[in-house]
Amino acid sequence: MAKLNTNSNVYTIVYATVLVIIVAFLLALANAALKPRQDANVALSQKKQILASINERNLGDKRSEEAYNALVKDATVGDLAFYIANKDGKELYILPVRGAGLWGAIWGYVALNDDRNTIYGTYFDHESETPGLGGEIKTEKFQNQFIGKHVLNAEGQFVGVGIMKAGQTADGMEQVDAISGATITSKGVEAMILNSIQPFAEAGFFEAQGAAKACEASEATEVEPVKEEEQL
């Protein structure tokens, strides 16, 4: 065979075309072959994240699946989806939150106690925050700070939770410590909680749900306030 002129225009165009077709075919094939496994992994990962928000962490693949099926159900308020978990005889409300960090998307789940006010647990994750800085929102140490904080103010309005640098005080809401060196990501988490749960507040999650609950178990609610007074 005569030596090809690898610098001719025809050769260059044919070469580029063939190369791209081969690469596209290979990638499409790989994508089609791997997709079911990837989707299963993504779905399982979401379940693990939801479980993490109710402080059921590091269960492993199989036990996560079982625990999720046993504890968590889907629910909606208006057209907003959330999750209800039954743990230790208590109903927990898990609200998905989504927002922006410094470099990319951040997301997570905030689990509220059955008073729809006190945080039971949180889980936050990120796409591309800097490890050691913004990436720290993924650590239990950061997430556990939120436990026991209230998302409603004294008037029962939704205000979220402030994430503050050392020495600063949040105005009109409860607060946790920001991550040093990651102010933008920390503020991103604060804004994410506020912006993602606000629609729930507007859809009447905090009032109507409470009212609905009062109807569901009217006897129980009549007894409970008395109990509280006794404790006080």
Added chain:
Amino acid sequence: MISEKTREAFMGPLNKNNPVVVQILGICSALAVTVQLKPALVMGIAVTIIVALANVVISALRNTIPGRIRIIVQLVVVAALVTLVSGILKAFAYDVSVALSVYIGLIITNCILMGRLEAYAMSNGPLDSLLDGLGNGFGYMWILVVVAFVRELLGSGSLLGFRIIPESWYVANGGVYENCGMMVMPAMALILVGCVIWAHRALNKEEIK
């Protein structure tokens, strides 16, 4: 027997011809992933695999690649490999792929890859190119590990996520120790890489030009 050239392809990048401290390639990702040891290690492994595979592919194709679009061909091969590796990780090692999410994309932009493909694989056989890819990958990895070791130890008081400096030493817990906040800033990576280059030049006098 292994020829001197083949040996040099692998051993050179580990020391005398290191991609980071001598060729000054891949600095950008060295800054980004060295706050902690774990991502630095994983990034090093990922780059090693991709640069070795891409070197072999380009080396095998080197006589057919049209000169005028060779950079584009190299880019297509690298991008295809990165996409493949990322897809495989996502299917079979999901946790690793999540931890790597940012870095997988960064590999394509790593100048070591294009540098090695253009400078070595385009003019050498597949076996030498494989060794050259592995050598450069490891050469890149050990610099990253040195920098990340110092930054994680002094910046966070831990290594690979395990606590080295006891919690009770910290000022917050009544101790006298405080993490060096500078270490977690990207600028410190540059200064540390500079220190490594300094030490490397001091030990290899013939490098000084």
